[in-house]
Amino acid sequence: MGKSTKLPLAGAALTATLALAACGGDTGGLSAPDEDEQGGQSGTSASLATSWGPSDTDWYLYGAESMALIEESSALDITVQESAGSEENAIRMDAGEVDLGMIDVQGAETALGEHELAALYPISIVLWQLVVGADTDAETPADLDGLHWNAGPIGGGSTQITMDALEALGVTPDYYEAGLGDAVSAYAGRQIEGFSYRGAGVQATGAILEASSSRPINLINFADEDIATVQDQNPAIVPVDIPGGTYSDVPNDIQTLGYWGVIVAAAPELSEDVAYEVTAQFWENIDEVNERLPQTEGLTPEVAIDELLLPLHPGAARYYEEQGIDIPEDMIR
Numbered sequence: 073m074g075k076s077t078k079l080p081l082a083g084a085a086l087t088a089t090l091a092l093a094a095c096g097g098d099t100g101g102l103s104a105p106d107e108d109e110q111g112g113q114s115g116t117s118a119s120l121a122t123s124w125g126p127s128d129t130d131w132y133l134y135g136a137e138s139m140a141l142i143e144e145s146s147a148l149d150i151t152v153q154e155s156a157g158s159e160e161n162a163i164r165m166d167a168g169e170v171d172l173g174m175i176d177v178q179g180a181e182t183a184l185g186e187h188e189l190a191a192l193y194p195i196s197i198v199l200w201q202l203v204v205g206a207d208t209d210a211e212t213p214a215d216l217d218g219l220h221w222n223a224g225p226i227g228g229g230s231t232q233i234t235m236d237a238l239e240a241l242g243v244t245p246d247y248y249e250a251g252l253g254d255a256v257s258a259y260a261g262r263q264i265e266g267f268s269y270r271g272a273g274v275q276a277t278g279a280i281l282e283a284s285s286s287r288p289i290n291l292i293n294f295a296d297e298d299i300a301t302v303q304d305q306n307p308a309i310v311p312v313d314i315p316g317g318t319y320s321d322v323p324n325d326i327q328t329l330g331y332w333g334v335i336v337a338a339a340p341e342l343s344e345d346v347a348y349e350v351t352a353q354f355w356e357n358i359d360e361v362n363e364r365l366p367q368t369e370g371l372t373p374e375v376a377i378d379e380l381l382l383p384l385h386p387g388a389a390r391y392y393e394e395q396g397i398d399i400p401e402d403m404i405r
Contacts, residue, residue, distance in 0.1 A: 116349040117147035123161040123173040126225070127154040128253045128279065130271045131174055134195065137364045138336075142353040148346070156251070157228030158334075165189055165339045172350065175337045176230060177308075177381040189337045190385035190405035192351045193376050196368055199312045199330040200234065202292035203280055204266035205259070206321060211290060213241050213298055221245040222255040222267035230270040233306070237329060240305040241298060252279050260286040274314050275366075284321055291319070291326045302329060308381065338385050340405050347387025355391070373397055 124135030132154055139150045153170065155161050161173035162184050174195065204210040208219065216238065223238075224231030226249050238245065248255070248264045255267040256279050266289075269277055283289060291314065294302075299311045312330035316323050336354075338347055354361065355373055362369045373395050383405040384392070393399055 116345045117149070118343065118346045119149040119151075120172060120346070120350075121151050121153060121170040123153045123155045123164050123170040125155060125157050125174065125228075126251050126253070128251070130277065131157075134365055135174060138195070138354070138361060141357055141360060141364060142350055145357055146349055146353045148349060148353075156225050157230065159228065159232070162189060162337075165337065168339065168341070171342055171346075172336060172338045174334065176233065176331075176334050188340055188405070189382065190340050190347075190388070191380050191382040192336045192338060192347060192385055192388045193354055194335045194371065194379055196334065196365070196371070197310075197312070197330055198270055198334050199274065199314070200230075200237075200328050201269045201271070201277065201280060201314065202234075202266070202328065203259070203269065203283060203289050204292060205262075206288035206290045208265050208290075210265070211293060213238060213243050213292055213294060216245045216266075216292065217243045219245050219265040220248055220263070222248040222250055222258065222264055224255075224268055224270075225249060225251040230268070233331075234268045234270070236305060237302045237309070240302050256283045259283050262287070274312070274318060276318050280319065284319060288321045289319060291322050291328070293326045294328055296327075299327070299329070335380065335382060337382060340385065342385065342387070344385075344387035344390070347385040348391050349387075351385075351388040351391045355395075377403075 122135060122139055125131035132152070136152045139152050142148060143150045155164065158174065158176040161170070162175050164170045165173050166184055166189065172192070175189065202213075202216070204216065204219070204221070208215070210216060210219065223234045223245070231249070235247070248258065250258065252267070252269060255264065258264045259267055260283060269280060271277055280289065294311070296311075299309065302309050308331055310330045311327055314326040314328055316325045358368070358371070373392055374397060377392060377397055377399065383403055384399065386404055389399050389404045
């Protein structure tokens with residue numbers, strides 16, 4: 073097994089003005105572009121509803137930040153809604169309740185089976201932080217067996233993938249199913265022994281800092297053989313290092329699970345022009361995207377095409393082809 077992926081330590085948790093964000097509510101689905109008086113692709117206009125994750129997670133903040141940037145630089149009117157996560161987003165896109173959303177590809181497959189969603193672009197590499205109380209003395213995945221532990225909320229794509237990874241290792245915690253905020257409260261109140269958080273980058277996460285302030289934490293370390301076993305079940309998994317000192321309770325480097333399969337997706341019925349416009353505005357503003365979303369640093373259209381695990385929307389494919397990237401025909405939905 074090769075060395076773990078080492079990612080640069082990003083800044084503190086993002087702060088964002090979320091005036092754009094609209095929590096809940098069905099604001100549309102598969103909007104067609106309006107005619108623009110000035111013409112030209114940059115004038116494509118439409119009202120879009122997008123769905124991301126629970127409002128207390130980085131994914132929701134990333135959604136609000138990235139969609140705000142795209143809205144600012146285009147004629148699109150975009151709302152950001154919270155959800156349980158990837159599986160719910162996939163179902164809502166498939167049903168035409170929202171136009172775009174953040175999905176974990178495998179989570180979408182779990183939710184929809186032979187789904188018909190299409191990719192626009194990846195959002196980042198993500199990694200798991202498996203938190204456990206320092207007072208449990210748990211250090212490895214095997215130590216989670218039988219512990220009352222939270223893998224995530226029902227409907228979250230990462231929840232099922234986390235459970236599948238532990239099952240591949242023969243580990244079965246006594247699962248507690250709750251959103252991140254409730255899990256942190258349950259951890260502080262000693263109702264559970266820990267919880268899983270999957271997010272972008274290796275920066276300290278606010279929810280884990282909050283948990284550690286009331287009860288010291290440890291992070292579960294995956295040995296090389298653990299990673300190899302999980303990869304047999306899920307080849308997309310890669311090892312990633314969380315640097316020691318990211319949390320004051322955890323002085324040593326921790327090897328954990330990483331994954332490239334989290335993307336911004338749309339239903340194929342979304343207008344080709346709108347899909348093109350969203351994709352184009354993301355990439356044409358990538359420097360500012362990097363400033364707002366540190367986990368996208370180093371991401372290029374070429375990397376995106378190499379890493380995408382879902383076929384492209386025709387509108388997105390048109391943008392990539394305009395950049396001189398050869399797109400195999402079977403990679404277009």
